[in-house]
Amino acid sequence: MWDGAAADGPGRLIAGRYRLLEQIGRGGMGTVWRVEDELLGRHVALKKVHFPPHLGEDERATLHERTRREARSAARITHRNVVVVHDVVEDAGLPCIVMEYVPSRTLGDVLKNDGPVDPGEAARIGRAMIAALRAAHAAGVLHRDVKPANVLLGADGRVVLTDFGIAIASGTSTLTRTGELVGSIDYCAPERVKGAPPGPAGDLWALGATLYQAVEGRPPFRRSTPIETAYAIVADPLEPPRHGGPLAPLITQLLAKEPEDRPTAEAVQARLRESARPHTPAPDPAERAARTEPAAPGPDRPGTAATALLSPGAGEDTTARGRTGRRTVAWAAVAAVLAVAALGGTYLALHDSGRSAASSAPSPSTSASKTTEPPVPKGYRLVEEKAFGLAFPVPDGWTRKKLEDDAEGVAYIDPTGMASLRIAALDFASTDPLQRWKDDEARSIKQGKLPGYRQLRMQSTTYQQRPAAIWEFTWQGRARQWRAVDLGFGKPGGTEYAIYLSAPAADWDRYKPVFDHVRDGFRLPGQAR
Incomplete structure (x- = not known):
């Protein structure tokens, strides 16, 4: 009492x-x-x-x-x-x-009683939330407990962010005991779970978690227990939102593990402004029931990467990007989870009270989901690399080249010798594929391996329900400019895979479909042949 x-x-x-x-x-x-x-x-x-x-x-x-x-x-x-x-x-x-006093229902109550909202309504709510957070951050205030239960949906359409009960003003003490975590665990950003000081990016992560729940009906990382939830927030890949529509890429980016990988509040507001539209009712029960069906498998989505090899075409300008050492599963996350377990619960709201049974269940496992064998495109043949347990389509006429180090994978070279497809399968995947790319980029530039280097994109994504990252760039060879795309993915502690294509930049439009077909038809060990 x-x-x-x-x-x-x-x-x-x-x-x-x-x-x-x-x-x-x-x-x-x-x-x-x-x-x-x-x-x-x-x-x-x-x-x-x-x-x-x-x-x-x-x-x-x-x-x-x-x-x-x-x-x-x-x-x-x-x-x-x-x-x-x-x-x-x-x-x-x-x-x-x-x-x-705002005559209203909370977003939490709406989701509990009426089910998920459509992406347009989520964007409308998110637009008001980011406006409130920008105003708070401009005043030097962090909210630290952004969640559906603290979002009021007024009868007149107004959206209000409330309950700054654990808000913190910039420059003040945290008023927490050592090891104490303040906030609701489902909406605590990874850096906060690991004990880092709160910052504006933490509020943005919580906004992403709230929008994810708004369209999916459950928090993004909820598991059976608070400890498992905390660990998942820090170490597990995000299951991509299946009902986010045009909001899905933004939600995914807001839920990036590292604060610096999340978009700025200004960028979030601009993108939500584009997606927001007038209020529409939540979907009827029949439509909500349809949302529980498993997602169909698909190609890579905006999200995270692992490692691959850098090489131009076999005929010119050989360069190579150095390999980084594998990192173990986030032991800091383990320590953070144990710290959460040790809390007495005085100030930690582990879950929203009164949530529905459906929303409190752990997220469905993707390991048992069925996959449909992708067709082999016309003009391609399916090759099997039994040493790695992999299969993927390769263009007719491209020849296999054994690499000096078998552990590095294999290469397939086009008839001109100018384009190269490389597949790598390496032990012990990194826990942060995007950071892996950043480290490789910095080292390659420092070592002078990429003269005239220009980054085209580097971003987190997910691929086949695994954390992944994609890196696309150009560099200058002796006779021409080269372009490459590198997709790395894998489960932390497991095998790390990479799909890499390089070709002359002038012919990129002709060669880029090769990467797309290999990516879409890539079959991991245990998948259908």
Whole structure:
């Protein structure tokens, strides 16, 4: 039982001014009431913070300070999409925040009772949320608990971000004990799970998690237990959103493991503005039921990579990108998960209360999903590399070349000797394919292996439900400019694969389809032949 909770009820007067009318919300840290301000004759909302009975005096003082901070933080933000704070009072020794009353439902309640929303509605909600976060960040305030339960969907269409109860102002102390994690675990960014200081990118990750749940009906990394969820957030690849439509690439990028790989708030707002449209009702139950069907297999999507080999055509300008050492599965994540397990739960809301049974279930495993054998394109033949357990289509007339180091994989060279397809299968995949590319890029440039180098793209993606990254670039050879694309993927700790194609830049439009066909027809060990 929370201190002071039993005494509350309709008709009770708080601070000689605020008359309780009805309870409109309850969470791990407090209860929210619709009240009448008898002095001004208006309805407002009052959030009464509850203290767990086992807290000591110093911890109670900390919670008091957090409540005052919430009021101060929210008061610093003036924006239509941020709830307005009017007053801070005390009742029976418990702090209370008086704020604007917004007739609404929370996004969490909508998802629980009505099911996922369509991408257009998600974009509309996301557009208001990012506007609120930009206003908060501009005022030097981090929210730190962005989630569906803290998004109010007003009856008039207004979207409001609320509950800055664990917000932090830039330059202030965190008011947490060593090892204590503040926030709801489903929406905690990887760097926060690992104990790094919070930053604006953490709020953006939580926005991505909220939008993912809005279109999919479940948080992106929820597992059976909070510990497994924390580990998945840090170490597991993202299962791509299947119902995000045009929002899917943005959601994927917001959920990047590294803060620097996420788009800026300005970029997010611009992209959501393009996708947002007027409010539409949530899909009917029949449509929501259809969303539980497994996703069909597909080609690579925007997301993450592993490692491959760099080489121009066999006839000219041999260069090679150095290989980086394999990193073990994120031991820092293990330590972070154990830290989460050790928490007493005083300030950590591990899951939203009252969530639906469907949303609380762990995400379906993709390991048992059936795959459809891709057809071999016309003008190609299917080759099997039994030493690696792989099969993939290769253009007719391209010849196999054994590499000096069998562990590096194999190459197929076109009849002119100018284009090269390389397939690598290496032990122990890296935990961060994108960082792998960044390291390889920096080292290759430093060693002078890529004269005239220009990066065309380097981004995280997923490929065949594995974390992956794709890197496309050009460099200058002795006689011509070259272009290459490199897709790396693999499960951390398992085998790391790479599909790499290089060819003269002037002929890229002719050779690029080779990479596309190999990527789409690539068959890993155990897949249908």
